[in-house]
Amino acid sequence: MGFSYRKQHLFAEELECEAIAKEYGTPCYVYSRAAMEAALAEYHEALAGCEHLVCYAVKANSNLAVLDILARRGAGFDIVSVGELERVLAAGGDPAKVVFSGVVKRRDEMRRALEVGIHCFNIESEAELEVLQSVAADLKLRAPVSVRVNPDVDARTHPYISTGLRENKFGVATDAAMALLRRASTLPNIEVAGLDCHIGSQLVDMSPLLEALQQLLLMVDQLESEGISIRHLDLGGGIGVRYQDEEPPAVSDYIAAVRDALGDRDLCLVFEPGRSIVANAGVLLTEVRYTKETDAHSFALVDAAMNDFIRPALYQAWVNIQAVAPCKAEPRVWDIVGPVCETGDFLGKDRELALDSGTLLAIHGAGAYGFVMSSNYNTRPRAAEVMIDGMSSHLIRERENIEDLLRGEHRLPE
Ligand code: LLP
Numbered sequence: 001m002g003f004s005y006r007k008q009h010l011f012a013e014e015l016e017c018e019a020i021a022k023e024y025g026t027p028c029y030v031y032s033r034a035a036m037e038a039a040l041a042e043y044h045e046a047l048a049g050c051e052h053l054v055c056y057a058v059k060a061n062s063n064l065a066v067l068d069i070l071a072r073r074g075a076g077f078d079i080v081s082v083g084e085l086e087r088v089l090a091a092g093g094d095p096a097k098v099v100f101s102g103v104v105k106r107r108d109e110m111r112r113a114l115e116v117g118i119h120c121f122n123i124e125s126e127a128e129l130e131v132l133q134s135v136a137a138d139l140k141l142r143a144p145v146s147v148r149v150n151p152d153v154d155a156r157t158h159p160y161i162s163t164g165l166r167e168n169k170f171g172v173a174t175d176a177a178m179a180l181l182r183r184a185s186t187l188p189n190i191e192v193a194g195l196d197c198h199i200g201s202q203l204v205d206m207s208p209l210l211e212a213l214q215q216l217l218l219m220v221d222q223l224e225s226e227g228i229s230i231r232h233l234d235l236g237g238g239i240g241v242r243y244q245d246e247e248p249p250a251v252s253d254y255i256a257a258v259r260d261a262l263g264d265r266d267l268c269l270v271f272e273p274g275r276s277i278v279a280n281a282g283v284l285l286t287e288v289r290y291t292k293e294t295d296a297h298s299f300a301l302v303d304a305a306m307n308d309f310i311r312p313a314l315y316q317a318w319v320n321i322q323a324v325a326p327c328k329a330e331p332r333v334w335d336i337v338g339p340v341c342e343t344g345d346f347l348g349k350d351r352e353l354a355l356d357s358g359t360l361l362a363i364h365g366a367g368a369y370g371f372v373m374s375s376n377y378n379t380r381p382r383a384a385e386v387m388i389d390g391m392s393s394h395l396i397r398e399r400e401n402i403e404d405l406l407r408g409e410h411r412l413p414e
Contacts, residue, residue: 003283013388017324036066055271064091080102153165153211155209164198174219193231206253327356347363
């Protein structure tokens, strides 16, 4: 869905990627509207007949057009900063479908979220709960809260993106979470709404997710018996995608298993998917500018770098790299590297490809944690972003220029 090869030419929906690169230049992120909509629909369909919210994790790709597309299809949003909240509002998202995650929410961020009436604050510590009580009291409002439980389960993913182990900074251990919920239920400006959990990202096995769910359900039952009613269960995001040969669970199977575990409990189900909505709805187009052979390696020197797409450098992530059109050169094994002055600046290593100077490459699976993690390192303007919708392309973020990069900086006075 979204990207397909037709006679060895890569298409984004109905448009050829070569033509897109020609029009918008490289490096350039290209997204498929249909692929994003289909991924969201999979969640909604699996949840049909059950009260639910699919809160897309804005951090995965926060372009206004992406949020707009998902909001129009009924998505809510999982945010981690007031900046992300303003993006959701600017994109026409419904604040009543927003959950606010993150370990450090400032008072001003809490205030803004209360003023616009978000669905829930996902609380990660006792100190945070007390600050929220005080901010809500100032505004004479009641803040809906959920407590993020740290279930101490191993999500079996890269350690940087594993969040549900006791040693991680996230959430509150089960016993402490129970105490926190009891405390929350006594605070005048706090309303206990739910329980939440997010144990990690790019999960290819659903058993840790279901293990965490069992803990949450025990807590729900115990709280119920104490007269503290839990209205929603937020199971976070985390479902992985296929970059290479991973076999992540189908969203429908995962949700069916969750619904099964719920039994006849009357709970609204909330999910916070990021990657599984947008990763495979995007590619990064880059052009081979030079090739260089050394005794040890053949390097394809491309115009995208770790500042544009940091996942390979940061997590040793493997992403599929393919030419967007056939090239007459003999296939050989290349390291695909960028212009940034670091040996860690690579997009892929040991890839067998037919390429030459001028060949356009697509880095697949770049729709999630791609542009959003890009930087201006080496004073490199950030890439353009383009949304494809059938036969149409829309520039949804202009390529930065040097003036943009210098804005806000000042020399010292004479
Ligand atoms: N909810 C919370 C509270 C989260 O922290 C995250 C992701 C999500 C939802 C969405 O998770 P997803 O469905 O996308 O797995 N930059 C890393 C991934 C970091 C994920 C951070 N939290 C990467 O490129 O792999």
